[in-house]
Amino acid sequence: MNRITDLNDLRLFAEVVEHGSFTAAARSLGVQTSKLSRRVRALEEELGVRLLNRTSRSLSLTETGRRFHQHCLALVAESRAAKDFVDQTRSKPQGTIRISCPVGLLTSGISTIIAQYVQDNPQVQVLVDATNRRVDVVEEGLDFAIRVRLPPLEDTDLAVRQLGLSVQILVASPQLAARHPVPTSLESLEEWPTLAMSSSSERFAWNLVNAEGRTTSWAHQPRLATDDLASLRIAALRGVGVAMLPRELVDADIHAGRLQHLLAGLATTPGLVHAIFPTRRGMVPAVRQLLDALVSGFEDLNRK
Template sequence: MNRISDLNDLRLFAEVVEHGSFTAAARVLGVQTSKLSRRIRALEEELAVRLLNRTSRSLSLTETGRRFHQHCLALVAAAKAAKDIVDWTQSRPQGTVRISCPVGLLESGISTIIARYVRDNPDVQVLLDATNRRADVVEEGLDFAIRVRLPPLENTDLAVRQLGLSIQILVASPEMAARHPAPTSIESVKEWPTLAMASASERFVWNLVDVEGRVTSWAHRPRLATDDLASLRVAALSGVGVAMLPRELVEADIQAGRLQHLLPGLATTPALVHAIFPTRRGMVPAVRHLLDALVTGFEDMNRKW
């Protein structure tokens, strides 16, 4: 079976037919007439068929050339339609964005940012995988995955964009605080019951930094340990114990008086909230604008504090 090694030759052939001569087609295409003629001759040789009747004054299609030309036109139209789709997608935010994000980060404000972005961009569909597992952006075909890590970030072949910072603070319910003297130092809180994120080693240590950069470590045995931040927040609200939770997750509770911020001079080292994605090249507006919205959203949250 004969194969066409260069599909561009079909477009060149269609241009020659449309303009009625090699000279006119070459002028439109910006190539030399002799080069264009050689390409069409090579196409005929590759197909082992004559497509054009050539005289010194005119060109005409053979019967095979006429039918071949119809398919060439269809191919050129399909190529244009494919390019139009890309141009349409690149013109403004639209299409589908596939992302992954840990559940705790979503509950800490990212879900609100994403919801606002979808509301403001009606032509964008966001497929969000809310999971605490480490998603593989390449294998799973994701546009990006959101992660949070203490600096420095690990080396990776993937592109990275920092979205914001996240710190954790000590909080307790007013009922819990009422059962203990007002804390003035970390030592005065060590007798309180605690709540913590799960640890594979079942060793629980909180590392807190004061305003002068001094680190205090607190080893404790929590009454409840889980990998679900929402459950920790509920337990803290219920007065089960003191918890160390992301500030953005509990800020509304603190403002409403449902939780109290203990020892405001202590917090964890800021963690980097960042997005990882396969490459920066060819990023469509829907993805780029969503990343921009996440950066702006974190800036807005940080300004409140």
């Protein structure tokens, strides 16, 4: 079986391509430019193909070189992943983690998961930016940002890890429910006061799915609209109106009898709760284990 004599040459070739020149790559690697050039030339001779087009002013990949480079990157990534694995077994979680999370998700259970993680890992500091704005994890220097979106997720150059699912359900206080007939459909809520998340168009509608996958939509005019889920929950607890809230946010209230689950056969399409981060490469143990804790925590929330 034919094998490349020195797999390290593949890494050197990938470094040349990444830096765009032999000089820049040699400077980064701390080797002589002439030595680096000889190694790449020897690799081409061993393969029997030309990988790079060289001129005095520029460097470019041949078509074969372009495809070969993709395989080199995979090899480099796997070698780094192997080293990361070993490093993680030798290092305890420590240092500072910077993350971003929507306020509603924090209220719905993520804050509890993070608090438990910090308690279990005394050498870790977690800085949470609680915001509903769309953050740029790279520009803002975040380790990851948590988001919830309906599937499918948009294409992105960032790495993505799914944490769990989030569905919203209709709830009302027992006091409010006692003043109205038991609802049998969304339309039967016509006489009930409602609450809603804010809408820029000031048009409000609930879109819910039944067990057969059929979507039911109902437009309504809420007595209170806000982009703060905690405020909606408080208003629902006080009997101001019916609210559509994340199940994990109100599960304890339902079990304690503070809220009632209305139209139990209807719920929103599950949203994908996920973390986005610049790259999986070089992720420190503290960040990786926090992501693991979030996945495990959401599994517990979804089982309730």
